[in-house]
Amino acid sequence: MALPSWTDEKYGTMKRAALWLVTVIGEGNSFTKEDVKSAFPGISQADRRVRDLRDHGWQIDTQREDLTLGQHEQRFVKQGVPVWEPGKATKSGASVTHTQRREVLAKDGHLCRSCGIAPGETYAGSYESAQLDIARRTVKQPSGGEQVELVAECNRCRVGGRGQTVDLGTLLASVAGLGGLERKMLAGWVSEEKREFSTVERLWADYRALPAESRAKVREALSLPAV
Known part of the structure; x- marks a missing residue:
């Protein structure tokens, strides 16, 4: 089934933004607030409507979640609920104030x-x-x-x-500094490859x-x- 056009103004801004992400940006790709402004000229809350998609299961990462992104970049990671479909835009959870x-x-x-x-x-x-x-x-x-x-x-x-990384040198130095009881306890866990x-x-x-x-x-x- 063909998707509606993201330029169709009979849809609200959030629905158009969702369609824009799917058809123009594509999953896995990044975009900026300026890209949103260019796509939706004259709509002051367009960027906010993009953020609202997170309440419908859309994963849109910022630098807080993806350290490879620049300060003003976002990444469209995964599509959520197809909000452009009738009855699908019901909000699943309010934004945190x-x-x-x-x-x-x-x-x-x-x-x-x-x-x-x-x-x-x-x-x-x-x-x-x-x-x-x-x-x-x-x-x-x-x-x-x-x-x-x-x-x-x-x-x-x-x-x-x-x-996340572990400094093996620091770890080995810490192991060497263990007392007898602690060393025996750790040796048991390592030997069994598990800890109860x-x-x-x-x-x-x-x-x-x-x-x-x-x-x-x-x-x-x-x-x-x-x-």
């Missing part, structure tokens, strides 16, 4: 809830500084249902640790990754005061 962003960052202690890094802190083995953003995380509830909650996450965790985590360690790892709302429920279960 500035107030919500501040509240989530405060509740999460201004730390990435996936790896624990703070904004501005340098990743180990690199000169790259962490930036925090707000992500949506699905949390399975005790009732069996699922709830989407907001959580702070760093730029590296959002893209799966792309470009205790129940408490697994629970801590799961707790650390939870958004603030769900962490509060765990604190309540442990009879701890709210923070």
Whole structure:
């Protein structure tokens, strides 16, 4: 089935922007705000309508998610819902407001809830500084249902640790500095190529990754005061 023309003004700007990305830019390619302005002259909110596509499952990366991009570049990574089709432009989730962003960052202690890094802190083995953003995380509830909650996450965790490296020399030096008990413990893990985590360690790892709302429920279960 042929796609509608992105120049057809009977479609709204967001739908036309989606069609422009698919037919002109193409998945995997980058574009700039100036490209958007040139494609949609006289439409002041065109760039915002492009961003709105993220609420419909479209992956459009900026420098925060893709470090190879320039400051003013974006990359059309993957098409989401075909919003130009009738009934498909229903918004699946509202954009995060500035107030919500501040509240989530405060509740999460201004730390990435996936790896624990703070904004501005340098990743180990690199000169790259962490930036925090707000992500949506699905949390399975005790009732069996699922709830989407907001959580702070760093730029590296959002893209799966792309470009992460380990300094083998530093690692070997650290191994050499281990005491007898720690060295024996590590040797066992390396020998088996796996580590068995205790129940408490697994629970801590799961707790650390939870958004603030769900962490509060765990604190309540442990009879701890709210923070």
